[in-house]
Amino acid sequence: MSEFLFLFRGSQRLARSPEEIQKSMQKWVAWFRELNQKGVVKDPGNPLDASGKVVRGHGKDVHDGPYAEAKDLINGYVLIEAPTIDQAVELSKSCPILEDGGSVEVRPISKF
Amino acid sequence: MNVDEHLFRREAGRLTSALTRVFGVHNLALAEDVVQDAFCRALEIWPIRGVPDNPSAWLMTTARNRALDIVRRQRTANTFAPELGRMLDSEWTLAPVLDEILAADAIPDSMLRLMFSCCHPRLSESVRVALILNILCGFSVQEIAGAFASGHAAVEKRIVRGKKVLAESKHLFDTAVPADFSDRLPAVQRALYLLFNEGYHGASPVAAVRAELCNEAIRLSAVLLQHQLGGTPATYALAALMALTAARLPARTDASGNLVALFDQDRTLWDQTRLSEGMRLLELSASGAELTEYHIEAAMASVHALARRAEDTDWDAIISLYESLIAINPSPIVALNRAIAIAQRDGPDRGLAAIAAISNHERLASYPFYSAAVGELELRRGNRQRARSHFQTSLEKARNATERRFFEQRIAACDRPSAQPPDAAFLDASLEPCRMSDGEEDQ
Numbered sequence: 001m002s003e004f005l006f007l008f009r010g011s012q013r014l015a016r017s018p019e020e021i022q023k024s025m026q027k028w029v030a031w032f033r034e035l036n037q038k039g040v041v042k043d044p045g046n047p048l049d050a051s052g053k054v055v056r057g058h059g060k061d062v063h064d065g066p067y068a069e070a071k072d073l074i075n076g077y078v079l080i081e082a083p084t085i086d087q088a089v090e091l092s093k094s095c096p097i098l099e100d101g102g103s104v105e106v107r108p109i110s111k112f
Numbered sequence: 113m114n115v116d117e118h119l120f121r122r123e124a125g126r127l128t129s130a131l132t133r134v135f136g137v138h139n140l141a142l143a144e145d146v147v148q149d150a151f152c153r154a155l156e157i158w159p160i161r162g163v164p165d166n167p168s169a170w171l172m173t174t175a176r177n178r179a180l181d182i183v184r185r186q187r188t189a190n191t192f193a194p195e196l197g198r199m200l201d202s203e204w205t206l207a208p209v210l211d212e213i214l215a216a217d218a219i220p221d222s223m224l225r226l227m228f229s230c231c232h233p234r235l236s237e238s239v240r241v242a243l244i245l246n247i248l249c250g251f252s253v254q255e256i257a258g259a260f261a262s263g264h265a266a267v268e269k270r271i272v273r274g275k276k277v278l279a280e281s282k283h284l285f286d287t288a289v290p291a292d293f294s295d296r297l298p299a300v301q302r303a304l305y306l307l308f309n310e311g312y313h314g315a316s317p318v319a320a321v322r323a324e325l326c327n328e329a330i331r332l333s334a335v336l337l338q339h340q341l342g343g344t345p346a347t348y349a350l351a352a353l354m355a356l357t358a359a360r361l362p363a364r365t366d367a368s369g370n371l372v373a374l375f376d377q378d379r380t381l382w383d384q385t386r387l388s389e390g391m392r393l394l395e396l397s398a399s400g401a402e403l404t405e406y407h408i409e410a411a412m413a414s415v416h417a418l419a420r421r422a423e424d425t426d427w428d429a430i431i432s433l434y435e436s437l438i439a440i441n442p443s444p445i446v447a448l449n450r451a452i453a454i455a456q457r458d459g460p461d462r463g464l465a466a467i468a469a470i471s472n473h474e475r476l477a478s479y480p481f482y483s484a485a486v487g488e489l490e491l492r493r494g495n496r497q498r499a500r501s502h503f504q505t506s507l508e509k510a511r512n513a514t515e516r517r518f519f520e521q522r523i524a525a526c527d528r529p530s531a532q533p534p535d536a537a538f539l540d541a542s543l544e545p546c547r548m549s550d551g552e553e554d555q
Contacts, residue, residue, distance in 0.1 A: 013152045017252030018120035021151045025115055028159035047156035075156060 001081050003042055003109040004088040008076045008095070010102020013050070027096035035080070040091060043079035050075065071101065079109075115163055118324075120151055122331075123168055124250030127175050129222040130214045134179055134200070136193035137229060137284045140247070140275060146182065150174040169216075176214050180207065194283060220335045221287055223248060224342065227332065228285035231299040234277050240303045241310070242267055243274040249328045259325060261315035261512045293341045300336065301350050304329050305406070308354050312361075315512035319365040326358045348397035349406035355390030356413035359383040371518050375422040387417050408437045427457035444475050452485055460489040480509040484519065491526060500526040 016024070035041050050073065052065040082088040085108055092104040116122075124147055131143035150171050164170040183192060183200050192200050199205045212218065230243040245251045251259070257267040287293055311325030333351045336342040363377035394410050412433045419425040434450035447470045455463020467473070467486060476482035487502030500523055507519040 015148075017255055018124040018151065018250040019118070019252075019255065021155055022115065022118065022120045025120070025155055025158060028155065029115065029163065032159045044160050047160060076160065078160070 001083060002085075002088075002111070004080045004082055004085065005105075005107045005109060006045075006078045006080055006088075006092055006095075007074050007105040007107065008078075008097050008102065009074055009105060010071045010097055010100060013070070014100065024096060024100070027099070031094055031096055034094065035078075035091065038091070040081050041078065042081045045076060045078040047076040048074060071103075115158075115167065119167055120154075121250035123147075123171050124151075125223060125248040126168075126219050127171060128247055129226045130172075130219055131175060131179055132193075132226055132284060133195070133213050133222050134183070134193055134210060136191065136195075137226075137281060138279045139190070139192065140278060142182070144247075146175050146178050149178055172214055172216075176210060179214075180210060183210075195286075220338055223332075223335050224287050224339055225284045227303075227336075228287065228293075228296050228300055229278055229281065230274065231296055231303050232277055232281060233299070235274055237302065237306060239270045239274045240299070241306050242270040243278070244303055244307060244332070245325075245328070246271050248332065258318075259314065259316045259321050260310065261317070287339065287341070290341055297342065297344065297347075301346060301406070304333050304336070305350060305353075307332075308357075312357055312364075315514070317369060317513045319361075319369055323358075323361050326354065326361060330354050330358060345397045345400045345402060346404045346406055348393050349404055349410045352390050352393035352397055353406050353410035353413055355386045355393055356410060356417050359386035359390060359417065369514075370521070371514055374416065377422075379420065379422075382417070390414065390417065403436070403440070405437060405440055408433050408440070425456070427453055431457065442472075444470050444472050445479065447471075447473075448476065448479075448482060448485055455489055455492075460492040463489045464493075478509055480506040480511065480515060480519065482506075483509070484522065487522065487526075491522075496526045 032041075032044075050065065054063040054065065055061070056063065080088055080091060082091060085106065088106050088108075092106050095104050097104060127147045127150065128140075128143050131146055132140055135142050153174055154167075154171060158164070158167075183206060187200060196209060199209045213222070227244060227248055230247065231240045235243070242256055245256050245259075246253070253264060253268045253271060256262075256271075257264045260267065285292070285296065308326055308329035311322045311327075311329060314322050314325065316322050316325075330351070333347065333354060336347055337351055359382050360374070360377060362383055363379065363381035364372055366372050390410070391414060394414055397407060397410065412430055415426050415429045415433070430453045431450060434446060434453055437446050438450065448467065451463055451466035451470065454466045464486065467489070470476070473482070483502045483505040487499045487506065490502060491499035503519050503522045503526065507516060507523065510516040510519055
């Protein structure tokens with residue numbers, strides 16, 4: 001069994017009505033429930049706040065976030081267990097973020 | 113870990129009302145941003161961490177913390193609620209004041225303050241209704257336009273204009289001043305009545321959307337009833353009218369979404385809980401000297417509610433209630449409905465005579481149910497051709513798809529050779545629906 005980090009990119013912070021937020025919430029809750037029922041969630045991870053700092057280069061320059069356009073911003077992660085990357089990718093395909101123009105980056109955790 | 117249906121929409125109104133008391137009515141947009149922010153955080157966190165045990169409290173706490181942060185950062189540059197004086201300036205008072213305003217038991221009063229503010233005398237009735245739907249019920253412009261089968265731009269214009277007037281009014285309406293409260297109460301009742309009617313008689317082809325509007329009107333009326341000055345006989349009558357009428361919603365549309373006339377409805381589908389709630393409210397409305405239109409309409413709804421079968425309806429009672437209503441509101445639509453009730457009791461000839469006697473009937477020229485009523489009675493007299501042409505007129509004047517479908521069915525009924533069932537299809541159109549035409553000019 002291998003481990004994969006799902007990185008969610010793309011903002012949830014679209015201008016949406018309460019009813020649309022409700023629908024989106026239901027999809028997310030259903031998706032996480034499905035992952036949990038399959039027993040593939042190694043660590044439920046965390047959402048990330050949109051604020052933050054970037055420290056860069058020899059000069060140790062400190063920059064305020066955001067670092068990228070909203071669609072490229074990482075806003076959360078989950079650690080998943082799956083036999084192969086193909087199966088991990090398959091699990092990511094029902095993530096609701098895809099419907100909102102976001103993406104899921106599936107990265108294998110390196111093993112030594 | 114399930115989320116209540118419409119949780120976010122419901123919470124939007126509660127949170128916005130509470131935050132507006134902190135930020136001031138001129139900062140309504142800021143309050144709305146904070147609410148949106150709290151919702152987005154929920155969307156990021158709940159799926160992963162699980163939905164909290166008390167989602168409302170979670171959202172309120174999130175909004176509170178954000179509000180605290182905003183006040184601290186902006187208090188030199190921005191002025192907040194003038195009602196709070198300098199209470200937000202000092203750390204000694206800031207958090208306690210915020211917590212007092214955002215406490216669960218303070219929310220109904222905050223909602224009323226905003227609801228009364230939305231019924232500002234400078235705003236037309238359609239703007240008031242649109243504002244209440246947007247701010248207190250959490251409907252987006254898009255959703256309101258859909259519910260009213262109205263253009264997006266027209267609804268947006270109404271809401272933008274309404275919010276501008278709200279912002280300029282500087283102070284939120286103060287529900288603690290009895291004289292002001294009583295002055296504005298009729299406008300608030302009227303807005304809720306129109307909101308309800310838009311749900312019950314409205315243009316949206318989606319029955320669920322219309323039921324939601326009715327539910328919202330009932331929910332806000334309940335908040336009004338809770339208030340010491342809000343629970344007047346007229347408010348009880350309004351709430352009774354809503355409950356008794358909404359009880360019929362499950363029977364009002366058939367499986368394909370077509371309107372079912374009051375007389376063809378399966379009365380076993382009527383919501384018994386709502387009916388008994390309506391009767392209870394109607395009893396509570398019977399005090400004081402004031403007889404309002406809400407009282408009369410609620411009484412009429414109760415007459416229908418008490419008839420187990422359509423043919424058991426007490427027409428004498430209905431006709432005399434219409435006469436009381438005409439005394440208060442001499443509208444030709446009310447007179448038309450009285451004529452229809454007379455036809456039910458005394459037959460189509462007497463009904464047509466009563467319609468012909470309506471004094472200001474030219475005002476009904478654009479009202480599609482006027483020609484439909486004549487058509488229906490002609491059909492009952494067996495004059496199929498004449499009936500057909502009246503329904504054709506109605507069809508041309510229909511204001512939305514639901515009405516169009518209904519008149520098409522009536523035209524088809526004229527063409528069927530079989531005997532017609534004695535229905536009063538149009539009777540359910542009794543109350544005048546809220547008109548929110550796109551061409552309407554808002555002062």
